[in-house]
Amino acid sequence: MKKYKYAGLLLPAIVALFVTGCSSTAKDSKTEKLQELPVITLTTRDTVIEKPYVADIQAIKNVEIRNRVRGFLEHIYVDEGKFVKRGQPLFKINDREFKVKLNQAKAALSNALADAKATELELGRVKMLVEKKVISKSELDVAQSKLNAVEATVAESRSMVQSAQDHLEYTLVRAPFDGIIDRIPLKAGSLIDEGTLLTSLSDISSMYAYFSFPENEYLQYVRNLKTAPGKTSNKVKLVLADGLDFAQQGDIETVESEIEQSTGSINFRARFPNPQGLLRHGATGKIYISTRADSVVMVPQQSVFDIQDKSYVYVLDKNNKLHMQSFIPLIRVSHYYIVKEGLNAGDQVLFEGTQNVNDGMVIKPKPLKPATRLAMQ
Numbered sequence: 001m002k003k004y005k006y007a008g009l010l011l012p013a014i015v016a017l018f019v020t021g022c023s024s025t026a027k028d029s030k031t032e033k034l035q036e037l038p039v040i041t042l043t044t045r046d047t048v049i050e051k052p053y054v055a056d057i058q059a060i061k062n063v064e065i066r067n068r069v070r071g072f073l074e075h076i077y078v079d080e081g082k083f084v085k086r087g088q089p090l091f092k093i094n095d096r097e098f099k100v101k102l103n104q105a106k107a108a109l110s111n112a113l114a115d116a117k118a119t120e121l122e123l124g125r126v127k128m129l130v131e132k133k134v135i136s137k138s139e140l141d142v143a144q145s146k147l148n149a150v151e152a153t154v155a156e157s158r159s160m161v162q163s164a165q166d167h168l169e170y171t172l173v174r175a176p177f178d179g180i181i182d183r184i185p186l187k188a189g190s191l192i193d194e195g196t197l198l199t200s201l202s203d204i205s206s207m208y209a210y211f212s213f214p215e216n217e218y219l220q221y222v223r224n225l226k227t228a229p230g231k232t233s234n235k236v237k238l239v240l241a242d243g244l245d246f247a248q249q250g251d252i253e254t255v256e257s258e259i260e261q262s263t264g265s266i267n268f269r270a271r272f273p274n275p276q277g278l279l280r281h282g283a284t285g286k287i288y289i290s291t292r293a294d295s296v297v298m299v300p301q302q303s304v305f306d307i308q309d310k311s312y313v314y315v316l317d318k319n320n321k322l323h324m325q326s327f328i329p330l331i332r333v334s335h336y337y338i339v340k341e342g343l344n345a346g347d348q349v350l351f352e353g354t355q356n357v358n359d360g361m362v363i364k365p366k367p368l369k370p371a372t373r374l375a376m377q
Contacts, residue, residue, distance in 0.1 A: 036364040038351040039316055040303070042343060044295040049331055049338070052286040053211040055238065059281040060271075061177055061203035066195050067093060068170040073190045080184050084175045084201070091198055095171040102164035109157035116150040123147050179203040180277075202281045207272045209238060209250060211287045212265040218255075224291065236270050237288040246285070248273045297345055298336040299327070302352040313343070314350035314357060316365055322350060324359045 075092035078084055126143040129135045182200035186192065213221065225234075238246040250272040259266045270287060272279065303313045311329055314322040327342025343349075350357065351368055 034320075034362060034364040035357070036366050037353050037357070038368050039348050039365040040300060040351045040368050042297050042299065042339075042345050042347045042349060044297055044345045046292070046294050047296060047298065047333055047338070049291045049293050049333055050237070050288045051217075051291070051331065052239070052288050053213070055209040055211045055270075055285045055287045057279055057281070057283040057285060058208045058210065059179075059202040059204045060206045060208055061179065062200060062281050063176065064200050065090065065173060065176075065198045067091070067173060067192055067198060068194060069093060069098065069167050070192065070194050071095075071097065071171065073186055073188055073192055076184060076186075076188050078181050078184075080181055080199075082181050084179060084181055086175055086177050088175045089172055090175055090181070091173040093171040093173070093192070095168055098164065098168040098171055102161070102168050105157065105160040105164040109154070109161050112150065112154040112157040116147070116154050119143075119147045119150045173198065175201060177201070177203055178205070180280075204274050204277055204279060204281065207274045207279045207281075209236075209270045209272060209285070209287055210267055211270070212260075212263065212267050215259055215264050215266065218259075218266050221289075233290060235290075237290070238270075238272060239286045239288060241284055246272065246279070248275070250287075293338065296330075297339040297343055298333070299329075299339055299343060299349065300351060301332070301335045301337065303349050303354070304329075304337055305354045311337070314354060314359075315343075316348040316350065316363070320362050320365055322357055322359060322361045322363060 071093040073091060074094045077089045077091065084090065123140075123143040123146075126135065126140050130137055130140045179201040182202065184199045186196070186198065192198075234252045236250045236252060238248075238250055240246055250270040252268055252270045254269045256267040299313060304311050306312070310326050312324050312326050315325040316322060325342065325347075328340040329337040330340040331338050348365070350363075357363065
């Protein structure tokens with residue numbers, strides 16, 4: 001009987017030990033299954049925001065060179081793409097006809113001057129006879145009228161000479177300023193009418209870049225210039241079509257007076273020095289305007305995923321449970337999104353691996369080391 005008594009006492013203890021052991025093993029197994037994933041604690045920091053705007057690049061001077069008289073194109077003194085100086089001959093139109101017209105105008109002026117001299121002498125004679133009362137005063141008035149008419153003819157003849165001289169000078173087309181010659185569509189020997197396009201000339205010593213600002217950004221830009229001059233600058237950067245930065249910084253010079261109703265934007269103009277002549281009229285690029293942003297919350301790009309045009313991250317609670325959290329990004333800067341609203345400093349966010357987790361999942365957080373965080377900046 002004593003033997004069975006001990007056996008009865010040992011059995012519950014063995015069962016309890018077995019249950020406790022199984023429970024401990026289950027807990028250890030559950031703990032071992034938790035994924036160890038990197039997390040990052042959001043903080044505020046100062047940064048510089050660079051926002052791009054599509055730019056239309058134009059020369060500070062770009063004009064069409066057209067002839068002012070009709071005739072045969074006799075000489076072309078320049079080649080396409082060449083640099084020319086102000087006053088340099090570009091084209092020559094046959095001037096034989098205009099020389100003849102100038103000679104005719106000069107001859108007509110000589111005749112008019114001779115008639116004026118004769119009429120003036122006649123007036124003096126009539127005036128003397130009137131003073132001696134040989135003839136009536138009305139004869140003097142007639143002689144004076146004749147002189148006035150002849151002097152008008154002289155003036156007209158002088159203007160005809162000047163016009164003929166101008167037309168003769170127009171046969172030699174000169175560069176109105178220093179610049180680069182564009183394409184020349186005509187060849188020597190072509191008969192050209194008045195106003196025919198001969199070429200274009202561009203002064204590319206400096207360049208204009210035109211770009212549009214949305215109305216709300218324009219208002220913020222102006223406010224920053226007035227209330228916080230150091231936060232926004234008139235200096236701008238230009239990125240060319242090949243993705244490389246232009247070596248020279250530009251300055252915003254003018255803002256148009258009206259906001260376009262159709263687009264809700266206003267046009268700006270920036271000026272860039274172009275000492276190497278790299279920029280050409282009609283080029284395209286992107287203007288970047290820098291704005292300093294103080295104490296903003298930034299989320300790593302790896303932490304963000306999108307669902308139906310909304311941005312999300314996984315936020316870790318105090319029990320290491322993940323929760324999907326939507327937020328509104330203001331702008332992307334390098335490898336980060338600046339948070340407009342939805343996240344705060346101090347929030348712990350899953351750094352990467354969002355595709356391998358789900359809402360409500362418990363993880364084993366692995367805080368990123370400072371060196372790792374710095375490498376991502």
